Amino acid sequence: MDELAGGIRRVTLPLPTRPGHVHSYLLPGDEGWTVVDTGLGLPDARERWARELEGLPGHVRRIVVTHFHPDHVGAARDLSELTGAPVLQGRLDYAQCELVWGETDWGPVLVDWFRRHGVPEGMVTELIEQGSLYRPFIRYQPDPELIDPGDAIDGWRAVAAPGHADGQLMLLRDGVLVAADHVLDPISPTVGLWPRSRPDPLGDYVGALRAVVELGPTFALPGHGEPIADPVRRARQLIAHHDERLQATAAMLHDEPQSGYDVSFPLFGDDLKPAARRFAVAETLSHLERLVLAAGARRHETAERVTYTAR
Numbered sequence: 001m002d003e004l005a006g007g008i009r010r011v012t013l014p015l016p017t018r019p020g021h022v023h024s025y026l027l028p029g030d031e032g033w034t035v036v037d038t039g040l041g042l043p044d045a046r047e048r049w050a051r052e053l054e055g056l057p058g059h060v061r062r063i064v065v066t067h068f069h070p071d072h073v074g075a076a077r078d079l080s081e082l083t084g085a086p087v088l089q090g091r092l093d094y095a096q097c098e099l100v101w102g103e104t105d106w107g108p109v110l111v112d113w114f115r116r117h118g119v120p121e122g123m124v125t126e127l128i129e130q131g132s133l134y135r136p137f138i139r140y141q142p143d144p145e146l147i148d149p150g151d152a153i154d155g156w157r158a159v160a161a162p163g164h165a166d167g168q169l170m171l172l173r174d175g176v177l178v179a180a181d182h183v184l185d186p187i188s189p190t191v192g193l194w195p196r197s198r199p200d201p202l203g204d205y206v207g208a209l210r211a212v213v214e215l216g217p218t219f220a221l222p223g224h225g226e227p228i229a230d231p232v233r234r235a236r237q238l239i240a241h242h243d244e245r246l247q248a249t250a251a252m253l254h255d256e257p258q259s260g261y262d263v264s265f266p267l268f269g270d271d272l273k274p275a276a277r278r279f280a281v282a283e284t285l286s287h288l289e290r291l292v293l294a295a296g297a298r299r300h301e302t303a304e305r306v307t308y309t310a311r
């Protein structure tokens with residue numbers, strides 16, 4: 001456990017894939033500690049957390065999950081059982097968490113979706129297998145306390161950060177932003193279009209980056225990587241990055257219809273492993289859909305296939 005400014009503590013937990021780690025933050029407060037994010041629900045998650053919390057002065061009052069991705073929500077139930085503290089999760093985010101990791105078999109939905117976006121038959125299965133890699137390590141908390149943007153949590157304010165995940169929430173207090181996966185440095189958070197996600201994740205993302213510029217935090221604690229000394233500058237860089245990416249995507253389009261899978265090659269390169277291709281296709285689609293809305297591309301949809309052309 002590391003001690004940061006303002007009495008905030010940081011726990012860094014391992015991930016078997018890149019970026020290799022995820023951070024949880026422990027925020028001190030009048031009511032006890034607020035733990036933000038939980039890491040994967042690996043078989044030793046509970047023991048690991050017990051070791052991390054040993055010697056922590058005071059008790060864990062609550063656990064906040066910023067978004068439903070495996071590395072953030074995975075050990076929520078373990079940590080809640082260990083500490084007796086309730087889990088708080090965004091209303092929209094929890095709905096998606098249940099949809100993707102709950103009872104419904106999400107596999108066929110993804111298979112159908114990747115097929116429609118042009119992924120070749122042989123590769124679809126591979127992409128799905130890669131996607132279910134983390135499934136055994138997701139132990140989310142059913143019936144959490146649902147929270148919304150604007151809610152106050154022991155002096156912190158929940159701030160909407162859609163894009164990387166539709167219902168992602170950050171926490172802000174006195175210029176310190178617990179940024180989840182919204183503002184990362186030097187990596188750029190993935191912003192993908194997924195089945196049943198909101199229709200314009202890139203538009204949401206850039207809007208939420210502009211909101212960070214407006215809010216003007218002086219310091220950010222991201223889900224991955226080191227603290228960010230100038231989050232406003234970083235938010236501006238990310239806006240510029242996506243602007244360039246959007247122009248590059250537009251330049252790939254012509255009169256011949258292309259799928260999201262097709263366009264992901266010139267954008268992200270030819271030799272990606274299936275796990276990375278998955279995100280490349282989803283991210284390409286978020287850019288293509290932004291272009292459609294900005295009248296820079298046309299979408300053509302049949303029951304079997306979705307393609308795009310230049311406008």
Ligand SMILES: [Zn+2]
Binds near residue numbers: 069071072181223224
């Ligand atoms: Zn993450």
